[in-house]
Amino acid sequence: MTQTVLTVDDSRTMRDMLRVTLEESGYRVIQAADGLLGLEALKGERPDVIVTDINMPNLDGFGFIEAVRKDGRLAGVPILVLTTESDAALKNRARAAGATGWITKPFEQTRLVDVVRRVAA
Amino acid sequence: MSSDALAQLRQTFFEECDEQLAELESGLLQMQDGATDSETVNAVFRAVHSVKGGAGAFKLTTLVSFAHVFETALDEIRSDKLEAGPSLMKAMLRASDVLADLVSAARNGDDVDAALWRGLADEIAGFCGKEKAAPVSAAAPAGFTPEPLAFTPQPLAFTPQPMAFTPQPMALPSLTPAPAAEDAQAGGGLRILFRPRIELYEKANDAVVLLRELERLGAMRVTCDLSEVPPLDALDPHGACLGFDIRLVTDRDEQAVREVFEFCEEDCDLVIRREAAPAAEAAAAPDPAAILNALRPAPKDTPADPPAAAPAAGNPAEPQAADKTAAKPADPARAAEEAAAQRAAATPAPATIRVDLDRVDRLINLVGELVINQAMLAQAVQGADGARDPAVSGGLDELDQLTREIQESVMAIRAQPLKPLFQRMSRIVREVADATGKKVRLITDGEWTEVDKTVVERLADPLTHMIRNAIDHGLEKPADRLAAGKPEEGVVRLSAAHRSGRVVIQISDDGAGVNREKVRAIAVGKGLVAADAQLSESDIDNLIFLPGFSTTEKISAISGRGVGMDVVKRSIHALSGRIFLKSRRGQGSEFTLSLPLTLAVLDGMVVTVDGQTLVAPLSAIVETMSLDAGRLRAFGASNAVIADRDGFVPIIDTAAELGFRAHRRVEGGDKGVALLVESEGGGRSALVVDAIQDQRQVVIKSLETNYGRVPGVAAATILGDGRVALILDVDALVARARGAATEPLLAAAG
Numbered sequence: 001m002t003q004t005v006l007t008v009d010d011s012r013t014m015r016d017m018l019r020v021t022l023e024e025s026g027y028r029v030i031q032a033a034d035g036l037l038g039l040e041a042l043k044g045e046r047p048d049v050i051v052t053d054i055n056m057p058n059l060d061g062f063g064f065i066e067a068v069r070k071d072g073r074l075a076g077v078p079i080l081v082l083t084t085e086s087d088a089a090l091k092n093r094a095r096a097a098g099a100t101g102w103i104t105k106p107f108e109q110t111r112l113v114d115v116v117r118r119v120a121a
Numbered sequence: 122m123s124s125d126a127l128a129q130l131r132q133t134f135f136e137e138c139d140e141q142l143a144e145l146e147s148g149l150l151q152m153q154d155g156a157t158d159s160e161t162v163n164a165v166f167r168a169v170h171s172v173k174g175g176a177g178a179f180k181l182t183t184l185v186s187f188a189h190v191f192e193t194a195l196d197e198i199r200s201d202k203l204e205a206g207p208s209l210m211k212a213m214l215r216a217s218d219v220l221a222d223l224v225s226a227a228r229n230g231d232d233v234d235a236a237l238w239r240g241l242a243d244e245i246a247g248f249c250g251k252e253k254a255a256p257v258s259a260a261a262p263a264g265f266t267p268e269p270l271a272f273t274p275q276p277l278a279f280t281p282q283p284m285a286f287t288p289q290p291m292a293l294p295s296l297t298p299a300p301a302a303e304d305a306q307a308g309g310g311l312r313i314l315f316r317p318r319i320e321l322y323e324k325a326n327d328a329v330v331l332l333r334e335l336e337r338l339g340a341m342r343v344t345c346d347l348s349e350v351p352p353l354d355a356l357d358p359h360g361a362c363l364g365f366d367i368r369l370v371t372d373r374d375e376q377a378v379r380e381v382f383e384f385c386e387e388d389c390d391l392v393i394r395r396e397a398a399p400a401a402e403a404a405a406a407p408d409p410a411a412i413l414n415a416l417r418p419a420p421k422d423t424p425a426d427p428p429a430a431a432p433a434a435g436n437p438a439e440p441q442a443a444d445k446t447a448a449k450p451a452d453p454a455r456a457a458e459e460a461a462a463q464r465a466a467a468t469p470a471p472a473t474i475r476v477d478l479d480r481v482d483r484l485i486n487l488v489g490e491l492v493i494n495q496a497m498l499a500q501a502v503q504g505a506d507g508a509r510d511p512a513v514s515g516g517l518d519e520l521d522q523l524t525r526e527i528q529e530s531v532m533a534i535r536a537q538p539l540k541p542l543f544q545r546m547s548r549i550v551r552e553v554a555d556a557t558g559k560k561v562r563l564i565t566d567g568e569w570t571e572v573d574k575t576v577v578e579r580l581a582d583p584l585t586h587m588i589r590n591a592i593d594h595g596l597e598k599p600a601d602r603l604a605a606g607k608p609e610e611g612v613v614r615l616s617a618a619h620r621s622g623r624v625v626i627q628i629s630d631d632g633a634g635v636n637r638e639k640v641r642a643i644a645v646g647k648g649l650v651a652a653d654a655q656l657s658e659s660d661i662d663n664l665i666f667l668p669g670f671s672t673t674e675k676i677s678a679i680s681g682r683g684v685g686m687d688v689v690k691r692s693i694h695a696l697s698g699r700i701f702l703k704s705r706r707g708q709g710s711e712f713t714l715s716l717p718l719t720l721a722v723l724d725g726m727v728v729t730v731d732g733q734t735l736v737a738p739l740s741a742i743v744e745t746m747s748l749d750a751g752r753l754r755a756f757g758a759s760n761a762v763i764a765d766r767d768g769f770v771p772i773i774d775t776a777a778e779l780g781f782r783a784h785r786r787v788e789g790g791d792k793g794v795a796l797l798v799e800s801e802g803g804g805r806s807a808l809v810v811d812a813i814q815d816q817r818q819v820v821i822k823s824l825e826t827n828y829g830r831v832p833g834v835a836a837a838t839i840l841g842d843g844r845v846a847l848i849l850d851v852d853a854l855v856a857r858a859r860g861a862a863t864e865p866l867l868a869a870a871g
Contacts, residue, residue: 011137011171011175012137013133013175014171020122020126069325075325077325078325078326078327095324095387098324100324100384102384105174105177106178106180118330121327121330
């Protein structure tokens with residue numbers, strides 16, 4: 001069955017890049033431009049994996065992850081944090097918020113697809 | 122990824138860069154004005170961050186390096202480690218300019234001279250350098266303490282009841298030695314002891330998934346350690362009570378195994394070691410009885426450890442199904458139903474869509490046809506008896522109204538805010554201020570005013586020129602300003618607003634104003650006006666628009682460039698716009714531009730000339746007057762002037778200029794009308810036509826693309842009766858009539 005990935009990123013370039021890469025690998029991709037819109041998109045969906053940026057307007061990645069984890073219906077969805085920071089502090093903060101894993105930008109396309117597959121149930 | 126997709130992404134990236142750069146600049150300007158709220162600083166940070174992120178993806182290393190320094194400083198500002206003082210803000214603004222340059226160099230594939238950015242990068246890094254003692258990355262962001270998730274275990278409503286329980290042997294495929302494992306018995310066997318903690322599940326990592334991933338590395342046998350599973354009445358379905366003893370035969374190294382646990386190493390107990398003994402021997406299949414023994418303390422219903430046990434024991438080829446039933450004891454059926462119901466609601470529609478400009482233009486053209494068609498229909502009905510039928514005439518009126526609304530709505534699609542243009546001007550202001558040593562503050566207003574995209578684009582050059590002029594010629598040097606009792610810092614204002622169907626843009630400065638004596642002297646010196654000409658103050662001010670006029674004796678690098686205000690005026694006229702200057706000595710000058718909202722339609726006056734129907738752009742017409750014989754004076758052999766309020770205006774015989782008849786003929790008593798027009802040179806002329814028919818909006822049809830260039834004609838339109846009417850190029854007509862009569866019209870029009 002086709003798996004669905006929700007990507008949350010305020011950069012259109014990054015959204016397009018995620019979409020093209022994941023769609024080429026057979027995923028269905030839904031997208032949102034910030035944390036709030038991401039939560040909005042989740043109202044009608046339960047994706048198999050969520051990929052989210054950290055630095056975003058309105059609701060940043062940390063807040064978004066926390067909100068998803070608090071929602072019983074969504075709590076089990078793996079969330080990958082997509083960030084240019086390889087910084088340990090940010091990674092830890094994302095983990096504390098409930099992130100499943102992370103991908104450091106700029107990412108190799110094969111690496112992205114591999115990590116998404118790895119965490120998807 | 123195909124190269125098409127890549128090229129598309131690249132284009133998106135650069136488009137986004139433009140948006141981010143605009144965002145960056147306006148944010149920095151707000152910060153410079155004292156905005157310290159975190160939203161502004163964060164937005165600025167994100168803008169640079171996004172540019173850097175995308176640049177990284179396209180391996181634009183220079184851009185990444187520069188953006189990184191910039192971003193680091195912004196990060197320090199937003200985490201209050203660095204104060205955004207005036208000198209830092211100045212450097213930041215310059216950095217935003219440099220970033221824009223680097224982006225455009227990257228877009229064009231140009232090489233970049235490192236001198237362009239290296240110095241500034243060092244300067245900015247120097248601001249941050251003060252904090253070097255405590256680098257940002259050394260600690261978690263201030264005020265942050267990692268804490269475990271607020272996690273409330275939800276007890277199941279479950280009353281243990283004695284039940285008939287028959288132990289059944291379980292089919293455990295993954296626990297059976299795989300043939301591959303036997304083949305590779307002598308090879309690298311790895312023993313992995315893996316015990317997830319609750320945090321692992323809370324982060325949506327899943328033991329089943331991890332085991333599945335491990336299995337990709339080689340032949341695997343798993344023993345599930347159930348020793349920690351509590352009696353059922355004490356069982357927390359969300360708890361972590363399973364351990365896994367894994368034997369893996371793989372040709373991959375330990376690192377590959379560690380990578381599987383990359384995201385959860387800290388949330389589990391993990392031991393990985395090379396197995397000395399042959400893997401198969403040690404990995405005896407666990408006796409199902411042993412498992413049941415472990416469960417014996419509570420031999421009732423056995424959901425075991427929900428997130429892991431069931432799937433681990435199930436078929437690994439279908440971990441998904443197994444997981445779903447096990448991991449969501451709450452109510453999977455309801456969740457699925459909910460998801461299905463909500464799928465219909467789908468993702469919220471985005472507020473904007475991107476459309477090819479070609480499609481919009483095609484739509485605009487079609488609506489143009491519709492407008493013409495509607496006018497033709499109305500005219501046809503008027504001629505027929507249908508007009509008397511109220512249903513028909515009412516319907517026509519409605520159609521007319523609807524057509525108009527459609528036309529306006531379609532035009533609105535092409536409308537764009539002036540904001541990006543205004544932002545470019547703030548860069549110009551910084552550059553010119555630096556170059557002239559003047560202190561300048563740009564105040565913008567009405568930047569969200571929308572105008573047709575083409576108008577926005579074609580305004581860039583004239584506006585740049587006027588802003589340069591305002592600073593270079595308008596504003597005084599700081600010392601002179603102080604001497605004149607003004608603040609040292611000069612102010613340039615740029616404002617835009619909609620006014621009666623046009624957009625009005627004003628550029629004003631609080632400088633010295635036009636030096637009228639000097640302007641007049643120059644104009645006289647260059648032979649542009651007669652030495653004894655009677656000129657009002659406003660006339661003198663507007664002399665600067667005359668071709669060949671330039672107030673600076675030596676052309677400066679900033680506003681010189683070989684073009685004067687006449688070029689500005691011509692560009693504005695080409696947009697069917699008008700420009701005026703108002704000035705008060707010692708208090709400053711103000712340029713006012715009045716422009717149409719769109720270039721697709723034109724407000725025109727429909728006139729008859731020698732039996733032909735023509736359209737004169739309303740923007741050029743100042744007033745109309747009758748050709749009263751008493752006001753006409755002959756001037757030379759074939760010329761005449763007409764008395765205006767302020768004097769005499771040369772008469773231009775439109776029919777003759779366009780070649781409808783061979784000789785100029787303007788006689789008093791002619792039943793004609795004079796259209797008083799103001800042309801590019803600033804002077805007035807009277808175009809003589811036979812009659813005025815109507816004043817209306819017409820759809821502009823390019824004559825050049827559909828037919829060819831005709832001197833004295835700007836474009837064409839199609840009237841209600843289906844006939845083509847030419848739209849006059851007033852400037853060209855006037856230039857031709859005023860210039861040497863022998864000069865071909867084409868040259869004047871060019």
